[in-house]
Amino acid sequence: SSSSSSSSSSSSKAQKKKDFLAVYATLRDEIYQDLPNYEMPEDAREWIYNMIDYTCPTGKLNRGLSVVDTFRILIDREPTELEVFQASVLGWCVEFLQAFFLIADDIMDESITRRDKPCWYRVKDVKMIAINDSFIVESIIYKLLKKYFRDEKYYVDLLELFHETTYQTELGQLLDLTSQPSNNTVDLTLFTMERYNLIVKYKTAFYSFYMPVALAYHMAGISNDATFDEALEILLEMGEYFQVQDDALDCYADPKVLGKIGTDIEDNKCGWLVCQALLRATDRQKRIIKDNYAQKDPRKVKRVKAVYNELDMWNVFQEYEEKSYQSLLKKIDNVKDVPKEVFTTFLNKIYKRAK
């Protein structure tokens, strides 16, 4: 398997992304070509074409690409063209699942931009039609699975994995959406590590970390529950680690490097920094956080960040990062059923990331 993985890494990261995007173009065209089977007039066909082009292939594509990467590591030979195509389709199913969630998430969060463009619901003539568009994006997942996996013996496993992961993510979104009072006041008692970890696990880790690997497992013919459980345990921990980084970078990264300006403080987020800060804060510091969190005023944001600095939160984060990294390495070292590389490649992509 080391030869197949080195041959896979011999094609550059940029080339892999290009190949993956070529599969997207094929799938998008097929969806468009299929719409006359539903008697759709040209205006509706173009709407769907433009909508999925705007919302689905415009992210970093890490989740989708990792299905293909993981599959390559799992099999002990060069994959066939068909296998690469099928793994790419599963990768795109994850990206479509994410697009389904993000279209709606941006409406619910009243976000302005996503991936350097206006959020889809803010595009002219779209508005609340975006809700139905998000539904269509979700439906396309099942059209793709039916078209390309119907005859595979793991077809039902794929369907059930998508159903289950979708439900988990929705539960995470619900936790997130109900984690602060709806009138935008600040309730510090809701910023607990327990709730934080729960939100992260359900809202992000299942679909972003476990799902891509589990999909590759199914394609590789793995059917042993224990092997899936082993991956689940590692990948949920990795998902937590990833989200903690995300929250630390939101406050501390250079916006030019990060590619966006963090707004977790303004947005009243149940983030890692505020939860950890509250575990360490004096009554005076708690009062400052309560009075200055969840407001757009840059002076108030600064006051919260000043408390974080008093508490040396960047250092607290770095200690967490090191501890979490070591814990993951140890767990990965115990992996027996699959090449450890499945997890180390994943982990090394995110360890000490700056964006």
Next chain:
Amino acid sequence: SSSSSSSSSSSSKAQKKKDFLAVYATLRDEIYQDLPNYEMPEDAREWIYNMIDYTCPTGKLNRGLSVVDTFRILIDREPTELEVFQASVLGWCVEFLQAFFLIADDIMDESITRRDKPCWYRVKDVKMIAINDSFIVESIIYKLLKKYFRDEKYYVDLLELFHETTYQTELGQLLDLTSQPSNNTVDLTLFTMERYNLIVKYKTAFYSFYMPVALAYHMAGISNDATFDEALEILLEMGEYFQVQDDALDCYADPKVLGKIGTDIEDNKCGWLVCQALLRATDRQKRIIKDNYAQKDPRKVKRVKAVYNELDMWNVFQEYEEKSYQSLLKKIDNVKDVPKEVFTTFLNKIYKRAK
């Protein structure tokens, strides 16, 4: 089969609805009881419990009940308790699918009330969280199918039927949402019978008419494509007939009998009356429709209705109703694969309905 059907009709319509609602209570409680498996805290569990209680069991339940009714007609004996329960679960899956669509539809249409209560998104503290709630309602369908049908040989057929019907309905919603300019001006050229029929077929007929019968077919062990196609042809026509009635009643029914005040004219709807009126209108009448459609002013609504009366649209509708009824009877008379009663019961529930 006549004995089983008469025994089924011996339990009153009210009793059947009561039994069906008892199954709902069981399913709702099971969903609530299952949430600790997802580590959900009590506030999230209660949110979901209240949300589905508010949105799912509060309609007329015709679609759900017709799965049970159809199954009883199809089998030539008394159904077992388990079979009645399973058919009821499928009925509830249709009701959950409808709730998923309606929660979102009310946001997109900016509706105020639904089933005599504020729309879910207008309930205090809900607002846009309703979008994620609609997702959760959809996910519950697949949890129920997995729990109660996983070992049936038609399990995949059920999953694929729900996926396909969901996609069809979403395409119908897209047609509906893009059938008038987004700035709420009136474009009469978009009010064609061709587009009208397409919207009705996709937005309503598949999920409301075909799906309940197709689900009962699967449970009854029918697997012949031609038998499903025969049902499809009849039930899509019946769905069209039903929606034309709906549009006629929106304008002409007594609001006290109908249970709501029709607002299709105010809402710029691509309804049957406006499409048919435009086929008959003089230039003067077209001008009046163009200038007075899609506005809340009751005097303007009256002017549109005056044109409908000049064109004798209630009579045009009654002629359509009779023609359509006869055409359906003729098609039903050719049915060979299943008892004709499958379709006549359905049709007689809606023929000349007043609400």
